Amino acid sequence: MGDSSENRDVGGEVSRLVEQAKELQDCAAALISRTSREEDALRLRVASFDSRISSLRNTQHANRLDGELIRAKYILSEGDAAAFLPSKSHGRFLRMFLGPINVRANRKDVQLKVKEEYNNFRDRTAYLFLFFPSLLLMLRSWVWDGCLPALPVQLYQAWLLYLYTGLALRENILRVNGSDIRPWWIKHHYCAMAMALISLTWEIETGPDCAQKQTGIQLFLKWAIMQGVAMILQNRYQRQRLYTRIALGKARRMDVVWGETAGVQGQLLLLCPILFVLQGFEAYVGVLLLKTALAGFISEWQVITCGILLIIMAVGNFANTVQTLVTKSQVKARMRGRTRQDVDQ
Amino acid sequence: MGDSRDDRVAGDEIARLVEQAKELQDAAAALISHTSREEDALRQRVASLDSHIQSLRNSKHDDKLDVELIKARYILSEGDAAAFLPSKSHGRFLRMFLGPINVRANRKDVQLKVKEEYNKFRDRTSFLFLFFPSLLLMLRSWIWDGCLPALPVQLYQAWLLYLYTGLALRENILRVNGSDIRPWWIKHHYCAMAMALISLTWEIERGPDCAQKQRGVQLFLKWAIMQGVAMILQNRYQRQRLYTRIALGKARRMDVVWGETAGVEGQLLLLCPILFILQGFEAYVGVLLLKTALAGFISEWQVITCGILLIIMAVGNFANTVQTLATKSRVKAKIKRGRSRQELSQGSNGNSS
Numbered sequence: 216m217g218d219s220s221e222n223r224d225v226g227g228e229v230s231r232l233v234e235q236a237k238e239l240q241d242c243a244a245a246l247i248s249r250t251s252r253e254e255d256a257l258r259l260r261v262a263s264f265d266s267r268i269s270s271l272r273n274t275q276h277a278n279r280l281d282g283e284l285i286r287a288k289y290i291l292s293e294g295d296a297a298a299f300l301p302s303k304s305h306g307r308f309l310r311m312f313l314g315p316i317n318v319r320a321n322r323k324d325v326q327l328k329v330k331e332e333y334n335n336f337r338d339r340t341a342y343l344f345l346f347f348p349s350l351l352l353m354l355r356s357w358v359w360d361g362c363l364p365a366l367p368v369q370l371y372q373a374w375l376l377y378l379y380t381g382l383a384l385r386e387n388i389l390r391v392n393g394s395d396i397r398p399w400w401i402k403h404h405y406c407a408m409a410m411a412l413i414s415l416t417w418e419i420e421t422g423p424d425c426a427q428k429q430t431g432i433q434l435f436l437k438w439a440i441m442q443g444v445a446m447i448l449q450n451r452y453q454r455q456r457l458y459t460r461i462a463l464g465k466a467r468r469m470d471v472v473w474g475e476t477a478g479v480q481g482q483l484l485l486l487c488p489i490l491f492v493l494q495g496f497e498a499y500v501g502v503l504l505l506k507t508a509l510a511g512f513i514s515e516w517q518v519i520t521c522g523i524l525l526i527i528m529a530v531g532n533f534a535n536t537v538q539t540l541v542t543k544s545q546v547k548a549r550m551r552g553r554t555r556q557d558v559d560q
Numbered sequence: 561m562g563d564s565r566d567d568r569v570a571g572d573e574i575a576r577l578v579e580q581a582k583e584l585q586d587a588a589a590a591l592i593s594h595t596s597r598e599e600d601a602l603r604q605r606v607a608s609l610d611s612h613i614q615s616l617r618n619s620k621h622d623d624k625l626d627v628e629l630i631k632a633r634y635i636l637s638e639g640d641a642a643a644f645l646p647s648k649s650h651g652r653f654l655r656m657f658l659g660p661i662n663v664r665a666n667r668k669d670v671q672l673k674v675k676e677e678y679n680k681f682r683d684r685t686s687f688l689f690l691f692f693p694s695l696l697l698m699l700r701s702w703i704w705d706g707c708l709p710a711l712p713v714q715l716y717q718a719w720l721l722y723l724y725t726g727l728a729l730r731e732n733i734l735r736v737n738g739s740d741i742r743p744w745w746i747k748h749h750y751c752a753m754a755m756a757l758i759s760l761t762w763e764i765e766r767g768p769d770c771a772q773k774q775r776g777v778q779l780f781l782k783w784a785i786m787q788g789v790a791m792i793l794q795n796r797y798q799r800q801r802l803y804t805r806i807a808l809g810k811a812r813r814m815d816v817v818w819g820e821t822a823g824v825e826g827q828l829l830l831l832c833p834i835l836f837i838l839q840g841f842e843a844y845v846g847v848l849l850l851k852t853a854l855a856g857f858i859s860e861w862q863v864i865t866c867g868i869l870l871i872i873m874a875v876g877n878f879a880n881t882v883q884t885l886a887t888k889s890r891v892k893a894k895i896k897r898g899r900s901r902q903e904l905s906q907g908s909n910g911n912s913s
Contacts, residue, residue, distance in 0.1 A: 222622070229616065229628045235609055236635040239602075243641035246602055247667055250595050257591055261584055268577065271570075280567075283574045290581040296588035312726045314677045316663050316733050317670070322592055325662070332659045366861070369761045376757075380725070381657045388661050412721075415760045416714045516711070 254299070261299040265291065293460070297323045297393050308405075309387045318388045326392040330457060333385050337450050340378055345443030347371050348436040355433075361426045365419040368432060375439070376411040379404050399535040406528050407442075410521055417517045430507050431518045438500045438525065445493045452486050487540060494533045501525030599644065606644040610636065623897050638805070642668045642738050653750075654732045663733045671737040672806055678730050679802060682795050685723055690788030692716050693781040700778075706771045710764040713777060720784070721756040724749050744880040751873050752787075755866055762862045775852055776863045783845045783870065790838045797831050832885060839878045846870030 265288075272284050292300060298321045309318065320326045351371065355363050383404040390396050414435055420428040504522030508515075610633070617629050637645060643666045654663065665671045696716065700708050728749040735741050759780055765773035849867030853860075 222625075225616070225625055226628075229625050229632070232609065232613060232616070233628060233632045233635070236632040236641075239606055239609060239641045240635055240639040242602060243606075243639070243644055246598055247640055247643070250598075253591060253595075257584075257588060261588075264577070264580060264584060271574065271577070274570075280570055280574055283571075283578060287574070287578045287581040290578070290585055294585040294588070295592055296581075296584045298592070299588055311722075312729050313658075313663075313733060314674060314681060314730050316665065316674055316737075318658075318661050318663065320661065329659060329661055336659060365761075373757055377656075384657050385659050388658060392661075412718055412760070415757070416710075418763055 257296075258299045258301075261291065261296055262301050265300060292393060293323070295323050297326065300393065303391055305391055306387055308383065308401075309391070312384065319391050327457075327460070329392055330389060330394065333389060334450060334454055334457060336381070336385065337446060338454075341443055341446040341450055343374075344378070344446060345440060347374070348439040348443075352433070352436055352440075363419060363425075363429055363432060368419055368436075369415060371439075372411055372415045376408060376415065379408040379411055383408060397535055397539065399531055403528055403531060406524050410524050413517050413520055413524075417515070431504060431521070434500050434503055434507075435521065438497060441493050441496050441500075445490060448486055448489060452483065483540070483543065487536060490536050491533065494529045494536070497532070498526055498529035501529060602641075603644045603646075606636065606641055607646050610645060623894050627895060637738060638668070640668050642671065645738065648736055650736055651732055653728065653746075654736070657729060664736050672802075674737055675734060675739065675802060676806070678734060679795060679799050681726070681730065682791060683799075686788055686791035686795055688719075689723070689791060690785060692719070693784040693788075697778070697781055697785075708764060708770075708774055708777060713764055713781075714760060716784075717756055717760045721753060721760065724753040724756055728753060742880055742884065744876055748873055748876060751869050755869050758862050758865055758869075762860070776849060776866070779845050779849055779852075780866065783842060786838050786841050786845075790835060793831055793834060797828065828885070828888070832881060835881055836878065839874045839881070842877070843871055843874035846874060 268284055268288050272281060291297065298319075302319050305318065320329060348371065351363060351367060354367075355361060383401060386396055386401045386404065390401070417432065419432060501522045501524070504518050504525065508518040508522065613629055613633050613636075617626065636642065643664075647664050650660075650663065665674060693716065696708060696712060699712075700706060728746060731741055731746045731749065735746070759777075762777065764777055846867045846869070849863050849870065853863040853867065
């Protein structure tokens with residue numbers, strides 16, 4: 216008797232739970248459809264506003280009014296409305312690895328957090344990037360009698376492949392989340408992924424004249440050290456810019472963000488000569504690899520391909536750094552012109 | 561004069577635009593906070609119902625009630641409320657590659673679309689998976705005089721590495737989106753990624769006795785062919801289950817989904833013996849690789865590591881396939897028992913009244 220009434224109680228509770236589940240299902244469906252409607256309405260407004268600004272900008276050229284238009288655009292793209300701007304297509308790389316999942320954060324503060332984590336990731340890995348090949352080259356002189364064993368180098372190459380894949384994925388995600396990363400930097404990481412992959416298939420010769428045969432690998436490690444230095448410098452510069460953006464975002468001064476970050480800053484002028492030097496060395500290493508291949512000591516396809524990739528990367532990096540400098544100078548000049556106009560008035 | 565008037569008109573319009581931008585900013589902020597509040601409230605209700613169901617399931621009860629509880633949980637997890645269930649942590653693998661981005665879709669139909677695309681991806685690649693190594697081995701007999709050149713094999717190994725990385729990423733994303741993939745299958749893909757990576761560093765010897773020296777690579781290609789066959793069979797089975805789920809989801813019969821898909825189906829009973837045979841061959845290839853290494857012909861670390869990885873994968877696949885079969889049989893038996901007891905009790909009620 217007691218048992219069956221207990222069972223009936225539990226049975227009653229269970230059927231109540233089933234009813235509640237159906238209720239929650241209906242609630243969820245209603246909430247989702249209402250939210251979609253409201254978000255779509257807001258998206259329409261933001262998209263039409265955005266296209267209005269773009270069409271007006273085509274009529275105004277580099278004057279005070281254009282500056283105001285850019286200010287309006289920044290208010291949109293630095294604040295909460297950024298989540299409702301028309302989104303860029305995810306692109307083939309993300310779809311190849313992740314499928315159709317949407318990686319666009321729906322809130323601006325999450326988008327900034329993603330960028331912050333990206334910078335932290337680059338910070339962590341930049342020091343490793345520098346440390347591992349330096350360690351390998353030092354051990355080569357001190358402990359290994361001038362010959363690098365295969366396994367440590369291959370472990371480092373595998374780590375490089377993981378690193379560049381992670382960077383490429385994260386940068387594509389940033390781009391979808393509204394960052395205006397220049398497409399070249401992402402392509403640069405694709406080239407670096409290819410280099411790491413190709414270098415994995417590189418036979419690391421051991422034996423009596425390995426100093427000669429391992430020239431290619433040593434050049435590769437030296438290139439890695441230079442990349443690490445460049446990465447550390449770029450990180451410091453980007454971190455500065457991002458903190459300014461976050462601070463101004465919190466103070467809701469989105470229009471100022473544009474002024475503070477879009478112009479050429481002293482730090483950039485200091486950074487660029489060093490970058491140019493590193494890019495020059497990158498091209499030099501590429502040329503050396505090609506010479507080594509053509510001289511006939513090591514005539515594997517990996518050496519030639521890596522040499523060509525290095526030269527492509529060096530040239531592309533140089534061209535894009537120059538373009539970035541030019542664009543920022545133009546913006547800064549326009550801002551100065553605007554201030555002068557204000558003074559005149 | 562005309563110019564300055566035009567300028568003033570344009571200036572006014574632009575000032576209006578700046579005001580509108582601030583308005584849109586405020587509207588967006590308000591919408592985001594309003595939506596967050598409503599979604600959080602719903603999340604709390606769903607979470608408390610979910611834990612209520614869990615606690616009841618853990619207490620003493622009979623099978624019929626357990627079946628009803630599972631039904632309630634499925635109504636939650638197959639419908640729109642699924643997006644509000646407490647989410648699993650993304651896990652280290654996703655965070656290693658993607659950072660903290662949230663990959664959980666916020667609507668159930670998107671989650672099902674992600675699973676559908678995953679199945680299509682597996683379909684596309686499983687035929688390539690089978691085709692490439694078969695082509696390489698055939699060309700080896702016909703054109704290359706028994707010796708595989710290095711570059712085609714390395715290209716295939718690089719493609720394998722991309723494929724397994726893509727599969728591992730997609731499966732982690734599916735897991736975050738509510739799929740109850742067994743963790744072993746994802747770890748299996750990590751092992752396969754390691755195998756593809758290690759095989760890239762494998763020196764593919766040329767020279768007169770390359771038939772002997774390339775034995776490891778040939779075994780690797782044969783393993784790849786078997787994996788391709790297993791993948792094709794599994795895809796067909798999964799596709800069947802997913803279509804059933806989508807059709808029932810559209811008809812809002814979430815409770816039936818559970819009954820239809822959770823039990824052992826005839827197709828699964830047909831699939832398992834084939835899977836067991838393939839897993840046996842996988843272990844055999846691993847053992848052969850180890851023997852080749854120990855026999856001294858090729859004593860590189862890659863051969864030993866790949867052999868060990870293959871044996872681990874074969875044993876793990878076998879154990880998990882058996883566990884999946886056992887779980888599904890238990891669930892099916894529970895459904896049968898619940899249903900028959902219901903019929904019995906209804907029959908006796910009918911008799912007594």
